[in-house]
Amino acid sequence: MYELSQYLLHSSIQYLAEAEQALASPPDGVVPIAHAENTYQFPDQTIWKFEKRIVTDRYKETYTQLTAADVTQLHQALTQFAIDNHKLAQDAEKLKELSKTVEAVAREKEALAAKSAMHDSLASCITVTKQFLAGDLDRISAEVVLREWEKSIAFRDSVLEPAKDSLYHAAKSSGVTIRITGKIPDGDMSELIYTAMQVCLTNAVQYAKATELAACIRKNDDIITVMIRNNGKQPEQPVREGGGLTNLRRRIEAAGGTMRIQSLPEFILCIEIPKRKHE
Structure with a gap:
C-alpha cells in the first residue's frame, strides 16, 4: 500500500x-x-x-x-479471454459463410452430374437411333432403340443407375466391347472413371464407328492415371470438346485432377487424379 x-x-x-x-x-x-x-x-x-x-x-x-x-494476472487472463472470444466469433462467422459455399458447391456438383447424365443418355439414344436407321449394326433392333429412348425420357435411370451399369448397358446396345486393363478403384473414383468411359463410348460410336473401347489404369503412390482409346477410325482433325467432354473435364478438375485429349495419330483421353486429393 x-x-x-x-x-x-x-x-x-x-x-x-x-x-x-x-x-x-x-x-x-x-x-x-x-x-x-x-x-x-x-x-x-x-x-x-x-x-x-x-x-x-x-x-x-x-x-x-x-x-x-x-489483480494483474486476473485482468490479463480476462483480456485474453475477451480476445479469444472475439476471434472465435469471427471464426464462427467465417465457418458459417464457408458452409454456405460448401452447400452451393454441392448443389452445383449435383446439377452438373445430372446434366452430364442427361447429356450422355441423350447422346447414347441418338447414336443408337442413327445406327439403326443407317443399318450399321444388325444387332440393333427397334426394340433396343425404343428401350433406350424410354430410359432417357424417364431420366430416372440415367441419374440413379450406377455409372458402371450405364456404361455396359450402352456398350451392349451399341455392339461395343469394353476392355479394361488394371483395377478400377472403389468409391467415387470408379464413378468418375466409368463416366469418362461412357463419354468416350458415345463419341467413339458416333464419330469413329468403333466396336471396342479400351481403358488402361495405372497407379503409383500419388496419382491414378487412366488412358482411354478405341479401335475406330482415326480423327481427321483435332478433336474439339463439346458438351460431354466439357462436362467431364469440369468433374475431373473438381476432383483435383487433369484431363488431356490426344487427337492424332489416334484419339486418346488421358485422366490423372491425385489419390490424396480424391480421398
Missing part, C-alpha cells in the same frame, strides 16, 4: 478522504481500467482493485477499511 500511496499522493496515505480523492482524479501514470469498477493500472504496469468496506472489531467499534488487491 505504501508504494501505491506514493504513486497516488507522492506520500503516505493518512486519511481515507485523500485516498478517495486521489482515486477519483488519479495523477498521471495511474489509469482507470474501463469496464472494471475501482480498478487502476499503475506506472509499473501492475493492476490493482480497490475496495472499501465497513469492519467491526471485537469491541463493537466500526471502521472503514480500504484494501487494494493485485
Whole structure:
C-alpha cells in the first residue's frame, strides 16, 4: 500500500478522504481500467482493485477499511479471454459463410452430374437411333432403340443407375466391347472413371464407328492415371470438346485432377487424379 500511496499522493496515505480523492482524479501514470469498477493500472504496469468496506472489531467499534488487491494476472487472463472470444466469433462467422459455399458447391456438383447424365443418355439414344436407321449394326433392333429412348425420357435411370451399369448397358446396345486393363478403384473414383468411359463410348460410336473401347489404369503412390482409346477410325482433325467432354473435364478438375485429349495419330483421353486429393 505504501508504494501505491506514493504513486497516488507522492506520500503516505493518512486519511481515507485523500485516498478517495486521489482515486477519483488519479495523477498521471495511474489509469482507470474501463469496464472494471475501482480498478487502476499503475506506472509499473501492475493492476490493482480497490475496495472499501465497513469492519467491526471485537469491541463493537466500526471502521472503514480500504484494501487494494493485485489483480494483474486476473485482468490479463480476462483480456485474453475477451480476445479469444472475439476471434472465435469471427471464426464462427467465417465457418458459417464457408458452409454456405460448401452447400452451393454441392448443389452445383449435383446439377452438373445430372446434366452430364442427361447429356450422355441423350447422346447414347441418338447414336443408337442413327445406327439403326443407317443399318450399321444388325444387332440393333427397334426394340433396343425404343428401350433406350424410354430410359432417357424417364431420366430416372440415367441419374440413379450406377455409372458402371450405364456404361455396359450402352456398350451392349451399341455392339461395343469394353476392355479394361488394371483395377478400377472403389468409391467415387470408379464413378468418375466409368463416366469418362461412357463419354468416350458415345463419341467413339458416333464419330469413329468403333466396336471396342479400351481403358488402361495405372497407379503409383500419388496419382491414378487412366488412358482411354478405341479401335475406330482415326480423327481427321483435332478433336474439339463439346458438351460431354466439357462436362467431364469440369468433374475431373473438381476432383483435383487433369484431363488431356490426344487427337492424332489416334484419339486418346488421358485422366490423372491425385489419390490424396480424391480421398
